[in-house]
Amino acid sequence: MTTTTVEASGLGKRFKDTAALDGFDLAAESGTVLGLLGPNGAGKTTTVRILTTLLRFDTGRAAVAGFDVAKDARQVRRRIGLTGQQTAVDDLLTARQNLVLFGKLYRLSKTRARERAGQLLDQFGLGEAADRQAKHFSGGMKRRLDLAASMILAPQVLFLDEPTTGLDPGGRREVWDAVSGLAADGTTVVLTTHYLDEADRLCDRIAVIDHGRNLVDDTPAGLKRRMGxxxxxxxxxxxxxxxxxxxxxxxxxxxxxxxxxxxxxxxxxxxxxxxxxxxxxxxxxxxxxxxxxxxxxxxxxxxxxxxxxxxxx
The missing domain is CATH 3.30.70 (Alpha-Beta Plaits)
Structure with missing residues (x-):
């Protein structure tokens, strides 16, 4: 039986005279990849910021991993990971040092942080580069390291905001493989992207958003069938x-x-x-x-x- 891990209903958010979200609905099932597609200013990043407790909404309701985003923000934060448009890794540290540092920031013990770093390096195919400085990594490798850092606490839900922007085709494929692997292991992924081929490759369902409203929520194949x-x-x-x-x-x-x-x-x-x-x-x-x-x-x-x-x- 499937479980809805991310849910939003009637979300509204205004910035002065601009409605960033206007009655927005969303649902993502456990272990699937949900894509948010839309033009610039459609409300994609606003949605992610609300669902990750970084921004308060005005109307509606939202829940992540079974917890109300407004009432149980702390519980939500314990169950999510977030990777923004810019990588958060330190170029002067090695891949292993970066992950150990993130582990300590998440209040893991030194021993547990090292254990978790080793697990993630293997999971994301970075074992051979573990002790190289991140400044020597390709764009795809650096983004995979960034994804690994967001998985330190093995979150139920991972939010990715345009994770492959600026990467070459090889780097994009590396990130795609990593994201597909996470979903296969049971992580729910909410992904914003401008790349239609990326959404087609990764997403189980796609929500098309424009002017803060969900125009349609369907599978990639279902969206194509709408064309005839x-x-x-x-x-x-x-x-x-x-x-x-x-x-x-x-x-x-x-x-x-x-x-x-x-x-x-x-x-x-x-x-x-x-x-x-x-x-x-x-x-x-x-x-x-x-x-x-x-x-x-x-x-x-x-x-x-x-x-x-x-x-x-």
Whole structure:
């Protein structure tokens, strides 16, 4: 049976005349990754600050790990970890020294802090670099060390605010693997990100937020399905074959058929059957095509469909 570990209902927060959150709802189940997506100023960081007891809210209610955020803030803080947009590690200390220091700050004994540091170094794949100064780490390694520091007390819930901002593709993959491992071990992760591929890769559910409101809460696949059917695409080698390719597409289509300068595209409900039938028809008519395949709606398309293109904000 699943347990809701993070829950918010009707959250409201105003900064003077600006409503940062306006009746915001949220729920994350134990051992899952919940993504918060939205344009700049949508309310993502405000939500994280409220749920981690760093900011008071005006209306509504919120609970983390079974404790009311407003009434039992101390109990909430004992059960959460937080990794912000900037790493909190000391570049002049080794990885092991950083984690031991964090352990002592969390009031672990010296022996227990060392034990926990060793466990986390192994868990996050930093064992071989344990005694190297953090200043010599790559961006991905440093971020993994930062994640390890937030896990000193093995929190039930880990909040990550844009954890891969500024990392190269290799560093991002390192962090993704670490986050996936945490969720697999039972940690609930609440993640804010601007990267749609990151949300698609990591998140079990995604809450799209804009102007302080939750527009939709669904799985990545569910968000994509909102864009409609998969599409069969046939790229022509010879533009003279476009009428024949259009006729083939119309035979297998379950929706609109679009004809462009380079090929045809058709909405289909049974993508495998449509692709098989179209490929067979192309072969039977001896038409040479540049490409034939299926294209599913992307998370980027679903996101932009919900909030509009705000990349210039």
């Amino acid at each position: 059917a998969d599409r069969l695409e046939i790229a022509a080698t010879d533009p003279a074959d476009l009428p024949a390719l259009q006729a083939i597409a119309e035979q297998v289509a379950d929706g609109d058929v679009a004809v462009g300068a380079a090929g045809v595209s058709a909405a289909v409900k049974d993508p495998v059957a449509a692709l098989t039938a179209a490929a067979t028809a192309v072969q039977e008519r001896a038409i040479t095509v540049a490409d034939i395949g299926l294209r599913r709606p992307t998370l980027d398309e679903a996101f932009l469909d919900l909030i509009g293109d705000k990349e210039n904000q």
